[in-house]
Amino acid sequence: MSQALSKGREWLVIIALLSLNIVEQSASVVNATIPGMAKTFSNESLVHIELVTTIVSVFVTIFVLLSGAVVKQIGQKKTAILGLAIAAISSVIPAMSDNFIVVIASRAVLGMGIGLANPLAISMIGVFFYGDKRARLMGWRSAIAGIGTAIMTYVAGKLLVFGWHAAYWSYLLFIPTLILFIFFVPDPEKTGAVARQEAEQAKEKAAAAKQGRTLKKDSVGLIIVYTVLIFLLLIFTMVFAVKLPTFFVQSHIGTATQASTTWSIVNIATVIGGFLFGPAYKLMRQYVLPLSIVLGGICIFLIGKSNSVVTIQVIAAISGIASSLAIPYIFTRVSESTTPQRAPFFTSVVLVGSNLGSFLSPYGGKILGATAQQAVMNAGFSEIVLAVILFIAIIIMKRSGAKAQL
CATH class of the missing domain: 1.20.1250.20 (MFS general substrate transporter like domains)
Structure with missing residues (x-):
């Protein structure tokens, strides 16, 4: 991590990177809305209603692959912010719409946002941190994702008593992560994190060479x-x-x-x-x-x-x-x-x-x-x-x- 950052700022960066992993698994937190949606959209088959979950996964897969190309154009931080912003906006649209096409389209767009941000939840940990700390955070990321998804599912369930629309307001929990990324996560390319990572890898290669190995x-x-x-x-x-x-x-x-x-x-x-x-x-x-x-x-x-x-x-x-x-x-x-x-x-x-x-x-x-x-x-x-x-x-x-x- 950059030596210029205080411990407090470093922990804000860690929280931002770990919370980004919650977005990755968030598609299923509103699964409990399906019965209510089936009543509202009675003209639609149950298979179509269940697309609220599965269509997200399809677009996540597509845009995960496109994420690398976007990173090349605008950088890692901006790609993460773009993905988070798309996810934050599109995720709450079903809370305000009774149009089934709009709901399904918003879920597809949610998949696009998650897909763009998803790889950065992992690769940015690798850029900012090294060695045992990196490994520790890689372990924490899956743990935090599980805890965060459980919290979002719980909140969605509590909101469900006000109707299935209300459950989608649970996605407002994306906003703190977006704010942390905008204001506290450094730009890896502009602040020298990428250069420091390259230097760290050069040290690893040199150490391996001394042992007669080639990395x-x-x-x-x-x-x-x-x-x-x-x-x-x-x-x-x-x-x-x-x-x-x-x-x-x-x-x-x-x-x-x-x-x-x-x-x-x-x-x-x-x-x-x-x-x-x-x-x-x-x-x-x-x-x-x-x-x-x-x-x-x-x-x-x-x-x-x-x-x-x-x-x-x-x-x-x-x-x-x-x-x-x-x-x-x-x-x-x-x-x-x-x-x-x-x-x-x-x-x-x-x-x-x-x-x-x-x-x-x-x-x-x-x-x-x-x-x-x-x-x-x-x-x-x-x-x-x-x-x-x-x-x-x-x-x-x-x-x-x-x-x-x-």
């Missing part, structure tokens, strides 16, 4: 590996999430409500895991990735073999903590292995892999098993296999002195 930056092959990896992880995770209620009911373990409680426990555990990532990364480095995946996979597999709600919920908590270490690791490594100029684009590519994994997970569930139990168990087993492959790859790369490390 390769902007490795397209490595980014492809991370993209495929996060794509697969999101498929396995979402198959577990989607199939869990059906698994509870089909296997006579419990009710769908108990399954929902179990998934809430997983989400709470991921917040804990997010805060633990920094210390874990400092201690284990690249082994965090396969260890987190193998432990998460074992837990999911064991859940598929269990028939006790309490047992499943205990294992689910362990699974949430373990699995939540993998995603921060991937984005930390993207920041470490790319130059500041290309980090936004490469981050966007990996995020597309994440979004596609979530989107295609229902098809993944069909492939993984005919029943919910089979799908859950095979999702866990697939993670175990993936972790073993990663362990082998890390060992081979270390022994061969590869320029890029996982």
Whole structure:
């Protein structure tokens, strides 16, 4: 971080960057409005009503890829502000409209804004911070996103008593983040943060050279590996999430409500895991990735073999903590292995892999098993296999002195 900034200003920057991650996951906070909207828009099918969530994801995916091109034209800070401004304005339009086309169009525009800002939530942490602090913040970002989304969902639920329109005012919580970005986050290109990041990477290369190693930056092959990896992880995770209620009911373990409680426990555990990532990364480095995946996979597999709600919920908590270490690791490594100029684009590519994994997970569930139990168990087993492959790859790369490390 810039030495010119006071500790107080630095914390404002950290809060701004972390709160930007809340925007990333905000599309679903108004899902509870769907029944009310179905009554208002009685001429529309339920499938069309449910587009209020899914259409956001489509446009997020598109504009995540376009974000890098916008950054090249106007810079990282201005792109983040543009995305936040678009999201803040478009998100509250449904609160003031009874026109279904206007509501759906505003949700599409919300996806555009989120897509533009989303990659900057990650790449700007990589530009402003280094080493263990960067890793710690990468872990915090997923934890804060979970907490922030939960708060927005709670606020939307409370506002819902005044009608479904009122729930959309919960998006006014975007405004503090926008203000923080405008007034407190430095421009990376103009204030020398990019230059400092380049100098830091030059030090890393020099240190590696003394040890007889060569560090390769902007490795397209490595980014492809991370993209495929996060794509697969999101498929396995979402198959577990989607199939869990059906698994509870089909296997006579419990009710769908108990399954929902179990998934809430997983989400709470991921917040804990997010805060633990920094210390874990400092201690284990690249082994965090396969260890987190193998432990998460074992837990999911064991859940598929269990028939006790309490047992499943205990294992689910362990699974949430373990699995939540993998995603921060991937984005930390993207920041470490790319130059500041290309980090936004490469981050966007990996995020597309994440979004596609979530989107295609229902098809993944069909492939993984005919029943919910089979799908859950095979999702866990697939993670175990993936972790073993990663362990082998890390060992081979270390022994061969590869320029890029996982």
